[in-house]
Amino acid sequence: MDRLEALVAIAHLRLRLVMIERRPQLLEGVDMQIKRPIELAGLKGRLVRARQTEAAIAxxxxxxxxxxxxIDEAHGAAKAHVGELEHYGAELRKTVESMTGGTNGGPNDGASSSIASGDGGQVITSEPETGA
Structure with a gap:
């Protein structure tokens, strides 16, 4: 539609509006009953359901x-606890290494130690010693 056709269509609509304003009896013969579509019939129930769903989502x-x-609080506590455990592990490692001279306690040159040959030392087991 070009501009001229649009201008003519608008002029026709204005003319009809003026005619209806001047002679409203022209509309008496027209049935002006607006029917509601079936989709709108249950709109109130749908709106109530939507409000309930919105409240449930909130x-x-x-x-x-x-x-x-x-979860964030527990994670923060776990991170702090892990830091403490790492620090405790490092301190424990330092203590053990200072007791053994910085090694695992065994000789580095291949010679047997007094513990390995059974000449003393403490044997640690999971069972407590009985004083019998």
Whole structure:
């Protein structure tokens, strides 16, 4: 549609509007009953359901946020605990290495030690010694 056709169509619509304003009896013969589509018949129930769903989603969102906050707190505590364990492990390693001279306690040159030959030393087992 070019501009001239659009201008003519608009002029026709304006003319009809003026005619209806001046002679409203022209509309009396026209049945002006607007029918509602079947889709709109259950609209109220759908809107109520949508509001309920929205409220349920909000509650679920709040629960989700609370669960994530709890996970973040637990993760923060675990990170702090891991740091403490790493520090404790390093200190324990230093203590053990200082007791053994920085090695695992065995000779480095291939010679047998007094513990390896059975000349003393402490044997650690999982069973407690009985004083019998």
């Amino acid at each position: 509650v679920t969102g709040e629960r989700y946020d609370a669960a994530l906050d709890a």
